[in-house]
Amino acid sequence: MKAKKSNFSEWYTEITKEAELCDLRYNVKGFVVFRPWSVQSMKKMYDIYESELEAHGHQPAWFPALIPESNFLKEGEHVKGFVPEVFWVERAGSDALEEKLAMRPTSETAMYQMYSLWIQGASDLPLKIYQSCQVWRCETKATRPFIRSREFYWIEAHDCFATKEGAMAQVHEDMGMAETVIHMQFGVPFIFFRRPQWDKFPGADDTYAADCLMPDGKVLQLPSTHMLGQNFAKVFDVKYLDGTGTSQYVWQTCYGPAISRIYAAIISQHGDDKGLIMPFALAPTQVVIVPIVKGGNEKEIEQKCNELKKTLSNSGLRIHCDFTPNTPGFKFNQWEMKGVPVRIEIGARELESSEYVVARRGAKEKSKVKEKDLANAIAKMAGELQSDIISIADKWFSGMTHSASTLSDLEKKIKEGGFVRVPFCSTEMDGEKCAEAIKEKMSGNVRGTRFDKHEKPKDEKCVVCGQKAEEFVYVARQY
Amino acid sequence: MKAKKSNFSEWYTEITKEAELCDLRYNVKGFVVFRPWSVQSMKKMYDIYESELEAHGHQPAWFPALIPESNFLKEGEHVKGFVPEVFWVERAGSDALEEKLAMRPTSETAMYQMYSLWIQGASDLPLKIYQSCQVWRCETKATRPFIRSREFYWIEAHDCFATKEGAMAQVHEDMGMAETVIHMQFGVPFIFFRRPQWDKFPGADDTYAADCLMPDGKVLQLPSTHMLGQNFAKVFDVKYLDGTGTSQYVWQTCYGPAISRIYAAIISQHGDDKGLIMPFALAPTQVVIVPIVKGGNEKEIEQKCNELKKTLSNSGLRIHCDFTPNTPGFKFNQWEMKGVPVRIEIGARELESSEYVVARRGAKEKSKVKEKDLANAIAKMAGELQSDIISIADKWFSGMTHSASTLSDLEKKIKEGGFVRVPFCSTEMDGEKCAEAIKEKMSGNVRGTRFDKHEKPKDEKCVVCGQKAEEFVYVARQY
Numbered sequence: 001m002k003a004k005k006s007n008f009s010e011w012y013t014e015i016t017k018e019a020e021l022c023d024l025r026y027n028v029k030g031f032v033v034f035r036p037w038s039v040q041s042m043k044k045m046y047d048i049y050e051s052e053l054e055a056h057g058h059q060p061a062w063f064p065a066l067i068p069e070s071n072f073l074k075e076g077e078h079v080k081g082f083v084p085e086v087f088w089v090e091r092a093g094s095d096a097l098e099e100k101l102a103m104r105p106t107s108e109t110a111m112y113q114m115y116s117l118w119i120q121g122a123s124d125l126p127l128k129i130y131q132s133c134q135v136w137r138c139e140t141k142a143t144r145p146f147i148r149s150r151e152f153y154w155i156e157a158h159d160c161f162a163t164k165e166g167a168m169a170q171v172h173e174d175m176g177m178a179e180t181v182i183h184m185q186f187g188v189p190f191i192f193f194r195r196p197q198w199d200k201f202p203g204a205d206d207t208y209a210a211d212c213l214m215p216d217g218k219v220l221q222l223p224s225t226h227m228l229g230q231n232f233a234k235v236f237d238v239k240y241l242d243g244t245g246t247s248q249y250v251w252q253t254c255y256g257p258a259i260s261r262i263y264a265a266i267i268s269q270h271g272d273d274k275g276l277i278m279p280f281a282l283a284p285t286q287v288v289i290v291p292i293v294k295g296g297n298e299k300e301i302e303q304k305c306n307e308l309k310k311t312l313s314n315s316g317l318r319i320h321c322d323f324t325p326n327t328p329g330f331k332f333n334q335w336e337m338k339g340v341p342v343r344i345e346i347g348a349r350e351l352e353s354s355e356y357v358v359a360r361r362g363a364k365e366k367s368k369v370k371e372k373d374l375a376n377a378i379a380k381m382a383g384e385l386q387s388d389i390i391s392i393a394d395k396w397f398s399g400m401t402h403s404a405s406t407l408s409d410l411e412k413k414i415k416e417g418g419f420v421r422v423p424f425c426s427t428e429m430d431g432e433k434c435a436e437a438i439k440e441k442m443s444g445n446v447r448g449t450r451f452d453k454h455e456k457p458k459d460e461k462c463v464v465c466g467q468k469a470e471e472f473v474y475v476a477r478q479y
Numbered sequence: 480m481k482a483k484k485s486n487f488s489e490w491y492t493e494i495t496k497e498a499e500l501c502d503l504r505y506n507v508k509g510f511v512v513f514r515p516w517s518v519q520s521m522k523k524m525y526d527i528y529e530s531e532l533e534a535h536g537h538q539p540a541w542f543p544a545l546i547p548e549s550n551f552l553k554e555g556e557h558v559k560g561f562v563p564e565v566f567w568v569e570r571a572g573s574d575a576l577e578e579k580l581a582m583r584p585t586s587e588t589a590m591y592q593m594y595s596l597w598i599q600g601a602s603d604l605p606l607k608i609y610q611s612c613q614v615w616r617c618e619t620k621a622t623r624p625f626i627r628s629r630e631f632y633w634i635e636a637h638d639c640f641a642t643k644e645g646a647m648a649q650v651h652e653d654m655g656m657a658e659t660v661i662h663m664q665f666g667v668p669f670i671f672f673r674r675p676q677w678d679k680f681p682g683a684d685d686t687y688a689a690d691c692l693m694p695d696g697k698v699l700q701l702p703s704t705h706m707l708g709q710n711f712a713k714v715f716d717v718k719y720l721d722g723t724g725t726s727q728y729v730w731q732t733c734y735g736p737a738i739s740r741i742y743a744a745i746i747s748q749h750g751d752d753k754g755l756i757m758p759f760a761l762a763p764t765q766v767v768i769v770p771i772v773k774g775g776n777e778k779e780i781e782q783k784c785n786e787l788k789k790t791l792s793n794s795g796l797r798i799h800c801d802f803t804p805n806t807p808g809f810k811f812n813q814w815e816m817k818g819v820p821v822r823i824e825i826g827a828r829e830l831e832s833s834e835y836v837v838a839r840r841g842a843k844e845k846s847k848v849k850e851k852d853l854a855n856a857i858a859k860m861a862g863e864l865q866s867d868i869i870s871i872a873d874k875w876f877s878g879m880t881h882s883a884s885t886l887s888d889l890e891k892k893i894k895e896g897g898f899v900r901v902p903f904c905s906t907e908m909d910g911e912k913c914a915e916a917i918k919e920k921m922s923g924n925v926r927g928t929r930f931d932k933h934e935k936p937k938d939e940k941c942v943v944c945g946q947k948a949e950e951f952v953y954v955a956r957q958y
Contacts, residue, residue: 023593028545028580033593036538036608043539059515060522064630065544065582065613066507066566084572087545089582092617093563101507103544103568103582114502114512123803129515134544138571151543324602 001337003273008216012144012268019276019338021267022145030143030150037338038146038263040284042153045259046132048185048281049155052177058128058157063110065133066101071109074235078108081202085137103136108203108228108254111158112236119250121241122162126170127250130157132259146264147220147479154258160238160250167227167251171208174225174255175451178210182222182257187279187389188212188265189397190222191419193448193474196427196435201254205229211447211476212265213400217417219447219478220265228252267339270389276339277362277389280382285320287312287378288335292328292347301346308344308374315375336361341385342378362388401474407463410475411442419447419476423460423469434464444475480816482752487695491623491747498755498817500746501624509622509629516817517625517742519763521632524738525611527664527760528634531656537607537636542589544612545580550588553714557587560681564616582615587682587707587733590637591715598729600720601641605649606729609636611738625743626699626958633737639717639729646706646730650687653704653734654930657689661701661736666758666868667691667744668876669701670898672927672953675906675914680733684708690926690955692879693747696896698926698957701741707731746818749868755818756841756868759861764799766791766857767814771807771826780825787823787853794854815840820864821857841867880953886942889954890921898926898955902939902948913943923954 001018004011016022021038034042050060066089073079087103090096104110111129119127132155143149157174161167175192182188190212200207201224209224233239233249242248270277280286289308291301305321312319320340322331328345335343345357354371360381369377400418404410413420425431427449435446449455449471457469480497481490495501500517513521529539545568552558566582569575583589590608598606611634622628636653640646654671661667669691679686680703688703712718712728721727749756759765768787770780784800791798799819801810807824814822824836833850839860848856879897883889892899904910906928914925928934928950936948 023596025596026543026589026593027547027550028543031543031545033543034541036540039539039541042541060518061515062513062518062521062632064505064507064510064512065615066510066630068506071506086572087568087580088570089566089568090570091567093565101566110505114505117502117504136544151545153541 032145032149041282058130061129067110069100075203078203087136105137116238125162127160146260153260157255159253164251167253170253171225192451195448198432201226219476223257225255275337278339280341285340286318287342288340289321289344290331414444419474422463423457424473425462425467426470445478447474511628520761537609540608546589548579554682557682566615584616595717604641606639625739632739636734638732643730646732649732650704671930674927677911680705698955702736704734754816757818759820764819765797766821767819768800768823769810893923898953901942902936903952904941904946905949924957926953
C-alpha cells in the first residue's frame with residue numbers, strides 16, 4: 001500500500017482496487033460497479049440510517065425512477081440546478097415517448113405532486129417519508145469512486161409540516177441523526193455549515209450541509225438538510241386545512257445522506273498504510289480465523305477452526321475461516337488490508353492449550369485468549385476499536401481548523417489543508433463576488449457559517465473586499 | 480370490502496387503495512408509487528430473501544442501471560426478447576450520448592462482461608452474486624399494481640460454475656430457496672414447471688418457473704431460475720483455466736425473485752373479505768393497541784397503552800397505539816383491513832384486572848390474557864397465524880389441479896380456473912403449434928412439465944393434435 005498521509009490520492013485509488021471495493025472498468029463513463037466487499041458494508045450503513053430515520057417517525061416509500069419533464073419545469077431554480085445534468089429517456093423500444101422522462105437526479109418533483117393528493121388536513125401532518133434509492137446525475141466534474149459518480153446510492157427524506165417552526169425543528173433533527181450515525185457510529189467527524197445563499201440547494205430557502213475532511217485536508221460534503229420553505233408547496237399545491245378551515249401551504253424540508261459517499265469518508269478517515277480499518281458494525285467479516293498448519297495436524301486444526309466459527313457465529317458475529325493455500329503471513333496482510341477487525345490464529349500450540357492468539361486491527365499488540373473467553377474478548381475489542389477510531393478521528397479533525405485575517409494568510413493556510421476561518425462581508429447574495437475571488441485566486445471554497453455556534457465579528461473587515469465583516473466563514477478546498 | 484372469492488379483481492383493486500398499498504395516480508403510464516404500508520412489508524421480504532441467498536453462498540453487489548446498447552446486441556435471443564421493451568437513454572443534459580444506453584430490463588449483459596474480468600482460475604468458482612434493484616420494461620400487456628408494472632422491484636442472482644452439474648445443482652438450490660422463503664415463510668404454494676422451449680428466458684437453455692395461483696384461478700408466475708448453459712459465457716468470454724491449464728467456458732444460471740410480484744401473491748392468497756391478512760413476520764405493525772375510553776379515564780388508559788407498547792417493543796415486536804379520535808369499532812375494522820395480526824383492547828375493566836382482550840386476525844374468537852402472559856400469548860398467536868395461513872393455502876391449492884383428456888374437457892376446466900393436466904405431444908419446439916391452438920381457442924397457456932415428478936404418458940395422445948403424447952403438461956389462464 002502507498003503511504004496514506006503523504007500520498008492520499010494514490011492510497012485511495014489503490015485501496016479501492018486492492019480491497020476489491022469497486023471496479024472502474026464498466027463501459028459507461030462515470031458509472032462504477034460496486035463489489036461485494038463495499039456493498040456488504042453499505043447495506044449495513046443503509047440499515048443503520050434507516051432505523052434512525054424510522055425511530056424519528058419516518059416511513060419508507062418507493063417512488064418511480066422516471067419523472068416527466070413537465071414536473072421538472074415547475075420550479076424555476078430547481079430546473080436551472082438539475083436539468084443540465086439529467087439523463088433523459090425519450091424512447092421505449094422503437095417508439096418515441098409523448099413526453100421526455102428524467103432519470104431522477106433527486107425526487108422533489110416526483111414526490112410532491114403525490115403529497116398534494118395525500119395531505120388534506122392538519123392530522124395528515126407531519127408527513128415524513130424517505131426512500132433509499134439510486135440517483136443519476138451526469139456530472140461534469142471528474143468522477144472518483146464512492147466520492148462522485150454519475151450514479152450514486154443515497155437516502156432522501158422529504159418531510160412536510162404545518163409550520164415553519166416544525167420544519168426548522170426537522171432541520172435540527174436531521175443534524176442530530178447525522179451526529180448519531182455518521183459521527184458516533186461511523187466515526188467520521190464533521191461540521192454543519194449554513195451554506196451561502198449562492199450555494200444552496202436549487203429551490204431551497206436555506207441549505208445546511210455537513211462537511212468532513214479527507215486526509216489531504218480537502219472537504220467532502222456529507223448529508224445536507226434543506227429548509228425548502230413553501231417554494232415547492234406553492235408549485236405542487238401541497239396544502240392543508242388548518243383549525244379555522246383555511247387552506248395553508250405546508251412547510252417542507254428534505255435531507256439527503258449519500259451512502260456511497262459516506263462510505264468514502266469512512267474508509268478514508270480510518271484507513272492506514274496497511275489498508276482499511278472498518279468500524280466493527282460495518283465490517284463484512286468481523287473475525288477471520290487463520291489456521292497455522294505445520295506438518296500433519298491440518299485436519300484437527302481445520303475442525304477446530306470450523307468449531308470456533310460455529311460457536312462465535314451463534315453470538316451474532318460474522319466469521320470467516322481462511323483455508324486457502326496461502327501462507328499465514330500473506331493471509332494476515334490480506335485481511336488487515338481488507339479491514340477485518342479481529343484475527344484469531346490457530347496452530348498446534350493453540351490446539352493443545354485452548355488458548356488462542358488474537359489480534360485486533362489497529363492495535364499494536366496481540367493477546368492470548370482462552371477459548372471460553374473468546375466472545376467476551378472480541379466484544380471488548382470491538383468497543384476498543386470503536387472508541388479508538390473515533391478519538392483518533394476527532395483529535396485529527398479538531399486540529400484542522402485555522403484562522404486567517406488577510407488574503408495572503410488565507411492563501412497560505414488553505415494550501416496546508418483543512419478549514420480556514422476568516423471574517424467575511426456577507427453570505428447573502430452580495431458576498432458572492434468575494435467568494436468568487438477566493439475561488440479564482442486560491443481554489444478555496446466558502447463553505448458558509450457554522451450552524452452550531454453564533455460567531456459575530458466585532459470590528460473585523462472582510463478578508464477580500466475590506467468592507468465591514470458581518471460573519472465569519474470557513475474556507476477550504478473541496479472534492 | 481368486495482367479496483374476495485366472487486369478485487377477486489375488484490377486491491384486489493379495492494384493497495390496494497384502501498390499505499394504502501400504492502397510488503396509481505403517478506403521471507407516468509405503468510409506473511406506480513409504492514406507499515409505506517406495502518414498502519415496509521417488501522423491505523422485510525427483501526431481508527428474508529437476501530439472508531437466504533447469503534446463507535447459500537451468495538454475495539451482494541450493485542451494478543449500474545444503464546447498459547450500453549452494444550452489450551445488449553451480443554446475445555441474439557436476448558436482444559429479440561428484451562429490446563422491444565427497453566427504455567433508452569440517448570441524451571444527458573442537452574448533449575446526445577455517443578451510444579444509446581438501456582435502462583436495465585435484467586442485468587446479464589451488464590454483469591457478465593465484469594465476470595469475464597473477475598474469473599481467472601477454478602478457485603474463482605463458483606461465483607455467486609446477487610443484486611437487489613429495480614428493473615424497467617415497457618410492458619405492452621395491461622399493468623396491475625404489484626402484479627405487472629413498467630418498473631418493478633426484484634432480486635437477480637447470477638452464478639457461474641465450472642461444470643454443467645454444478646449449474647444444475649444451483650437450479651435445484653434456487654427452487655429450494657423458493658420453497659423455504661415463499662412457501663414456508665410467506666405461505667404461498669406453487670409448482671415449479673420446466674417451461675416449454677418456446678417460452679423460456681431469452682438466451683437460456685432451459686427455464687424453470689414457479690407458478691402460483693391467484694384466487695380467481697389464474698396463474699401468476701413467481702421466481703424463475705434459468706440454466707443459461709454456456710450461451711452467455713461464449714458471448715461475454717467468461718472463462719477459467721481448469722486443472723490441466725486449459726481454458727474453459729463457465730456454466731451459468733440466473734434466478735429472479737420479483738419482490739413486488741410475490742407481495743401481490745401474498746396479499747391475494749391470504750386476504751379475506753375484511754381485507755389483508757399478513758404473515759406475522761411481514762406485518763409493518765404486528766400488534767395494535769386500541770384504547771376503549773368511556774368517561775374520564777382517558778389519561779390512565781393512554782398511559783397503560785404506552786406502557787404496554789414499551790414492554791412489548793422490548794421483546795422485538797412492532798407495536799402501534801391508536802389514539803386517533805375514531806370509535807373503537809372503526810379502529811377494529813381499519814386495522815383488520817390493514818392486516819395487523821394481533822389487537823389488544825384496553826378499557827376500564829382491563830385497567831383494573833390487568834387482563835386484556837386480545838384478538839388475532841383470522842381467528843374467530845377473542846381471548847383474555849393476563850398482562851404478564853401477553854408476550855407469550857402473542858408469540859403463540861403468531862405461530863397459529865402462520866400455520867393457519869399455510870394450511871388454508873395448501874389445502875386450497877392442492878384442490879386446484881384437474882385433468883382432462885379431450886380438448887372440450889380442457890376448455891371447460893380451464894374456465895373453472897386452476898391447472899389442467901393434459902397429455903401433450905412435446906414441449907420441444909415441435910409442440911408450439913399445439914400450444915398456440917390452446918391459447919387461441921381457450922386462452923389457456925401451456926406452463927410446461929412438472930419438475931418435481933416425472934410424469935410419462937403411456938398410450939395417451941396429445942390433446943390437440945392426436946399424435947403420441949410424450950409428456951403431461953399443465954395448462955392455465957395466466958396474469
